[in-house]
Amino acid sequence: MKLTSLTESLPATVPFVGPEAQERARAAAFAARLGANESVFGPAPSAIAAMEDAARDAWMYGDPECHDLRHALAAHLGVAPENVVVGEGIDGLLGYLVRLLVEPGRAVVTSDGAYPTFNYHVVGYGGTLHKVPYAGDHEDPDALVSRAREVGAGLIYLSNPDNPMGSWHDAARVQEMIDALPEGCLLCLDEAYADLAPPEAIPPLDVRDRRVIRMRTFSKAHGLAGLRVGYALGHEDLIGAFDRVRNHFGLGRVAQAGAMAALADGHWLAEVRARVAQSRDAIAAIAREAGLTPLPSATNFVTVDCGRDGDFARAVLGGLLDRDIFVRMPGVAPLDRCIRIGCGTAADMDALRAALPAALRDAGE
Amino acid sequence: MKLTSLTESLPATVPFVGPEAQERARAAAFAARLGANESVFGPAPSAIAAMEDAARDAWMYGDPECHDLRHALAAHLGVAPENVVVGEGIDGLLGYLVRLLVEPGRAVVTSDGAYPTFNYHVVGYGGTLHKVPYAGDHEDPDALVSRAREVGAGLIYLSNPDNPMGSWHDAARVQEMIDALPEGCLLCLDEAYADLAPPEAIPPLDVRDRRVIRMRTFSKAHGLAGLRVGYALGHEDLIGAFDRVRNHFGLGRVAQAGAMAALADGHWLAEVRARVAQSRDAIAAIAREAGLTPLPSATNFVTVDCGRDGDFARAVLGGLLDRDIFVRMPGVAPLDRCIRIGCGTAADMDALRAALPAALRDAGE
Numbered sequence: 001m002k003l004t005s006l007t008e009s010l011p012a013t014v015p016f017v018g019p020e021a022q023e024r025a026r027a028a029a030f031a032a033r034l035g036a037n038e039s040v041f042g043p044a045p046s047a048i049a050a051m052e053d054a055a056r057d058a059w060m061y062g063d064p065e066c067h068d069l070r071h072a073l074a075a076h077l078g079v080a081p082e083n084v085v086v087g088e089g090i091d092g093l094l095g096y097l098v099r100l101l102v103e104p105g106r107a108v109v110t111s112d113g114a115y116p117t118f119n120y121h122v123v124g125y126g127g128t129l130h131k132v133p134y135a136g137d138h139e140d141p142d143a144l145v146s147r148a149r150e151v152g153a154g155l156i157y158l159s160n161p162d163n164p165m166g167s168w169h170d171a172a173r174v175q176e177m178i179d180a181l182p183e184g185c186l187l188c189l190d191e192a193y194a195d196l197a198p199p200e201a202i203p204p205l206d207v208r209d210r211r212v213i214r215m216r217t218f219s220k221a222h223g224l225a226g227l228r229v230g231y232a233l234g235h236e237d238l239i240g241a242f243d244r245v246r247n248h249f250g251l252g253r254v255a256q257a258g259a260m261a262a263l264a265d266g267h268w269l270a271e272v273r274a275r276v277a278q279s280r281d282a283i284a285a286i287a288r289e290a291g292l293t294p295l296p297s298a299t300n301f302v303t304v305d306c307g308r309d310g311d312f313a314r315a316v317l318g319g320l321l322d323r324d325i326f327v328r329m330p331g332v333a334p335l336d337r338c339i340r341i342g343c344g345t346a347a348d349m350d351a352l353r354a355a356l357p358a359a360l361r362d363a364g365e
Numbered sequence: 366m367k368l369t370s371l372t373e374s375l376p377a378t379v380p381f382v383g384p385e386a387q388e389r390a391r392a393a394a395f396a397a398r399l400g401a402n403e404s405v406f407g408p409a410p411s412a413i414a415a416m417e418d419a420a421r422d423a424w425m426y427g428d429p430e431c432h433d434l435r436h437a438l439a440a441h442l443g444v445a446p447e448n449v450v451v452g453e454g455i456d457g458l459l460g461y462l463v464r465l466l467v468e469p470g471r472a473v474v475t476s477d478g479a480y481p482t483f484n485y486h487v488v489g490y491g492g493t494l495h496k497v498p499y500a501g502d503h504e505d506p507d508a509l510v511s512r513a514r515e516v517g518a519g520l521i522y523l524s525n526p527d528n529p530m531g532s533w534h535d536a537a538r539v540q541e542m543i544d545a546l547p548e549g550c551l552l553c554l555d556e557a558y559a560d561l562a563p564p565e566a567i568p569p570l571d572v573r574d575r576r577v578i579r580m581r582t583f584s585k586a587h588g589l590a591g592l593r594v595g596y597a598l599g600h601e602d603l604i605g606a607f608d609r610v611r612n613h614f615g616l617g618r619v620a621q622a623g624a625m626a627a628l629a630d631g632h633w634l635a636e637v638r639a640r641v642a643q644s645r646d647a648i649a650a651i652a653r654e655a656g657l658t659p660l661p662s663a664t665n666f667v668t669v670d671c672g673r674d675g676d677f678a679r680a681v682l683g684g685l686l687d688r689d690i691f692v693r694m695p696g697v698a699p700l701d702r703c704i705r706i707g708c709g710t711a712a713d714m715d716a717l718r719a720a721l722p723a724a725l726r727d728a729g730e
Contacts, residue, residue, distance in 0.1 A: 042421065
């Protein structure tokens with residue numbers, strides 16, 4: 001059978017290269033895994049125990065309604081369960097959101113260099129993607145809104161805090177943006193790093209507001225990237241529409257159990273926040289010692305400005321990879337003057353401190 | 366933002382009610398969970414151990430290429446890794462397949478009463494679904510092919526062994542069907558129960574054949590429904606196309622680890638097969654003692670003909686539910702003269718044996 005005209009038009013190349021593929025290609029493991037915005041501090045011991053228990057029950061399908069997890073999230077956040085949908089990571093939820101809203105001919109706006117998986121979904125459902133430049137190291141709310149108005153977009157993507165730059169806007173700035181949205185335009189506010197951000201970066205939740213949907217995850221601060229559990233918060237009409245298209249049994253029993261336990265463990269979250277803050281300082285110090293400029297970060301990575309062009313930053317990155325340090329970098333100029341280094345353990349930081357000066361020398365500093 | 370015209374047209378009702386929702390509604394747990402075609406015998410101890418190990422590493426995303434699992438499956442099945450795609454259960458893979466192939470105006474053929482999740486995806490992508498009746502207790506290959514030819518369908522769904530009836534065709538019959546497919550029509554052969562079927566029910570794998578894609582899973586014989594790991598086997602061009610649309614990080618690290626270990630544990634699979642065979646015999650004996658007719662099964666459930674109409678079978682089912690036995694039944698006449706009972710432990714069988722006669726009395730036998 002023939003592919004549909006839309007899927008036939010999509011690129012056949014695999015869009016995502018994981019660290020495992022890089023390790024296979026170089027036939028050597030990385031010593032420090034600091035490139036995928038994961039939490040090397042791991043899941044809460046309580047979450048590990050919950051997953052171990054659930055492993056024995058893994059013969060049972062997970063609850064397709066994710067009732068307990070949705071209710072726990074709702075109670076935790078002070079919203080109703082009808083305002084919460086749980087899915088296979090933010091990636092999965094972005095796919096469902098785009099499927100609900102985007103068809104060929106519809107315009108969508110994002111920032112040039114922002115999360116590529118959002119773009120993958122928009123293109124995948126035939127939307128027309130419009131990109132505005134970052135304003136320095138920040139996504140530019142005014143430019144996003146202006147462009148949406150100009151092209152008649154019904155959907156805007158903004159991550160706050162931002163990946164790949166680590167920057168953030170304060171809540172008032174985000175609220176201004178929401179208030180300036182064109183009629184009928186939805187803001188997809190990706191708050192993957194909300195748990196790691198200063199409180200003043202996160203606007204209060206108002207799930208009566210039909211203009212915004214917020215995406216969060218257990219993959220970052222909660223250290224459960226390997227389970228893939230994300231959730232979206234918004235008006236119950238939009239949240240309810242996910243039931244029309246989602247893979248109802250897509251979130252397994254082990255994943256739901258791990259996320260439930262992680263959510264309940266505020267102690268571990270506080271511990272992770274402290275370790276992340278400490279590691280951000282360490283990365284910043286290592287970068288400065290090497291003559292580079294660490295950017296302020298509200299995430300569990302620090303984006304480091306290498307001070308020259310993309311070719312130079314790519315060479316620095318290559319030097320780190322050659323020294324068994326897995327890191328990544330923004331893919332688009334002018335952001336690609338930077339490399340992005342994840343928070344790590346003391347051993348990871350030692351490895352980074354040892355490797356960075358040599359990587360810079362190789363890059364022809 | 367407005368939903369697309371397609372997603373706006375989709376039913377807003379939640380299509381899948383899990384046993385957990387039923388337990389919440391009745392405010393009591395089931396004593397025997399025999400309704401979801403799960404494997405009560407559990408995952409292999411080796412798979413449990415692998416999941417426990419992976420739980421500690423759950424801070425790392427799973428390999429988006431699922432390299433090790435795909436290679437292990439390929440080696441196990443004697444095909445190339447390019448002929449294998451792994452995804453979030455057969456449900457997830459059916460969604461991707463339908464997205465690749467179905468757009469508004471395209472015709473798809475299935476059996477009336479066959480797997481509803483396939484239908485959910487076809488409707489969800491705007492396809493036109495044509496249904497042919499079962500021939501007795503079997504899906505009807507001739508009718509499926511004839512209807513496909515008549516309506517110009519590009520995709521046919523057949524499950525072999527069949528859910529919800531437990532019946533099967535032998536390999537030669539399936540191969541005849543493949544050879545009779547109209548030009549350009551793909552057979553989606555759902556072999557979720559392949560690991561539990563007699564070998565003569567499974568046609569030899571021929572991944573050079575562009576006319577068929579086969580779906581399998583770790584949710585049934587391997588007892589890992591709570592991880593959601595399925596795989597599809599087919600020509601590398603079609604398999605490769607999944608990379609255009611799938612959620613690349615959708616299959617987590619814990620899920621990949623559990624599936625890898627389960628695949629390697631042939632001893633446990635043999636043990637499960639033996640226990641399933643024993644339990645099928647037990648269910649059949651219990652049904653006969655109660656005056657009902659068990660149908661032959663190549664799966665881990667037995668479909669039991671209650672001998673009258675759908676209302677009667679629904680009453681029997683209700684009587685079992687009232688007695689804390691979770692079972693399900695086909696949703697469509699004339700299949701709905703049956704109830705579907707999953708294989709269980711000796712304790713499950715004792716509970717069933719005690720409950721069935723009373724359920725029949727309540728139903729007004």
